[in-house]
Amino acid sequence: MKRSFIREILEAIDEETISFAGGLPSEKLFPAEDIKIATLKAMENPKIYQYGISNGINELRTQIAARYTKEGFPTTKDNVLITTGSQQAMYILAKYFEDKDITIEEPSYLGAMNIFRLNHLKMEGVKLENDGVNVEAFENSFKNTKLTYLIPDFQNPSATTYSDEKREKIADIIKKYDGILIEDSPYGELFFDKKNVSMSSKLPKNSFHLGSFSKTLVPSLRIGWIRADEELLKSLMIIKESIDLHSCGISQYILTEYLKDEKKYEKHLQDIRDDYEKKANFFSEQLNLIMPEFKHEKPKGGMFLYGTFGDGIDTFALVQECLKKKVVYVPGNQFYIDKIPNGEIRFNYTHSTFEQIEKGIKLIKSCL
Known part of the structure; x- marks a missing residue:
């Protein structure tokens, strides 16, 4: 058994690193005040x-x-x-x-x-x-x-x-x-x-x-x-x-x-969908603009964008170079049973800002 590559990566990076690796939600969208209110109310129940x-x-x-x-x-x-x-x-x-x-x-x-x-x-x-x-x-x-x-x-x-x-x-x-x-x-x-x-x-x-x-x-x-x-x-x-x-x-x-409060939860879900759709579209646009050799489909939901460089690029080796420039992603071979290196990448787009998305893709491009 080996530890999860993603969990190891999350421990290896610092706050300056742009991470497209973990499946992290956007912290700006956490309904902190509503959860605080719910917590105080729940605490009244012994x-x-x-x-x-x-x-x-x-x-x-x-x-x-x-x-x-x-x-x-x-x-x-x-x-x-x-x-x-x-x-x-x-x-x-x-x-x-x-x-x-x-x-x-x-x-x-x-x-x-x-x-x-x-x-x-x-x-x-x-x-x-x-x-x-x-x-x-x-x-x-x-x-x-x-x-x-x-x-x-x-x-x-x-x-x-x-x-x-x-x-x-x-x-x-x-x-x-x-x-x-x-x-x-x-x-x-x-x-x-x-x-x-x-x-x-x-x-x-x-x-x-x-x-x-x-x-x-x-x-x-x-x-x-x-x-x-x-x-x-x-x-x-x-x-x-x-x-x-x-x-x-x-x-x-x-x-x-x-x-x-079902309506409050439904509004929260819609806020997440709206935010993530904008980020997914932006991530896809920046890939097409900065790194057109990376072929992908624009997501229709969820938290990830997936694609490939095709043959000739080992994305597991590439991420080691990207780490030095403080940007990370998950190489596609981690999602296969045999773990043989390939040209595929999984990007998480939900946790990063628009500025981080553009900068991170440019850093990856510079490592190619």
């Missing part, structure tokens, strides 16, 4: 200081369930398990499916891949196309593994979003072989145009849908969740309880208080 139940406080699970139901995916609090971020959700699931084979996208989320390795899941990569995984290759793999991990909305790292057609086809394949989908959706609310229908809603008995407040509210609360069939969730409770008994009660009560 239960906030006590041990809680393992699956999460009832009111928070009810609030999350109501959002699913409103979107056309009938859900009750018994379908929701609160976790310490969606990273813990993935760990719980990986421990539950320990030693099994699993079909994943390539490229795929580095954090999930590390968890799968730690729990001895054998990963089979399927090529990710511009509208989702290659369907034929997916079926050839899934008919054997019967377990898959996918990020259909603004995928990390590629920013790819699955087409409606591929969502239907992949869901049909999972039904055909009576397998299990782990659908990771931390970016689903960060759409610039429209919100997509989750694949899990087509597979309520055969899916685990993972969500998080880290990208939409604040990361430090460390609250995520798993939405699944009640019987499937029961299988995970022993693992959850063996890790931490329950997720942070203080964070849960603060969130519950904050989410009582």
Whole structure:
């Protein structure tokens, strides 16, 4: 096992470094005053200081369930398990499916891949196309593994979003072989145009849908969740309880208080979408202007922009040079099972200012 390249990079840089590496939200958009008000209100409840139940406080699970139901995916609090971020959700699931084979996208989320390795899941990569995984290759793999991990909305790292057609086809394949989908959706609310229908809603008995407040509210609360069939969730409770008994009660009560004002949260989400869309467009424009040899698609949501120089450029070697000039990104080889160097890069555009974006791209260009 090796540590996450991204976490190591974040520790190695200083405040002068322009970082396009981590998936960090914009700190300017944190609703600090509203969370402060919610915190003071939550502190009036003496239960906030006590041990809680393992699956999460009832009111928070009810609030999350109501959002699913409103979107056309009938859900009750018994379908929701609160976790310490969606990273813990993935760990719980990986421990539950320990030693099994699993079909994943390539490229795929580095954090999930590390968890799968730690729990001895054998990963089979399927090529990710511009509208989702290659369907034929997916079926050839899934008919054997019967377990898959996918990020259909603004995928990390590629920013790819699955087409409606591929969502239907992949869901049909999972039904055909009576397998299990782990659908990771931390970016689903960060759409610039429209919100997509989750694949899990087509597979309520055969899916685990993972969500998080880290990208939409604040990361430090460390609250995520798993939405699944009640019987499937029961299988995970022993693992959850063996890790931490329950997720942070203080964070849960603060969130519950904050989410009582649904209109305020919806306005906050729209503010994030508007800001991130402007930054995504600007980042894409600057790449085309300053570094046109880097081929990419403009994001339609999420937090990342992905592309490639093609053959001949080793972006893992390039980032070592960029570090010296105080600009960093994540080389694409980190998101593949074999880690062979390639010409691909994942950029995070949400945390930087417009000035930092322009300056950072120019520094990378100077290192080429």
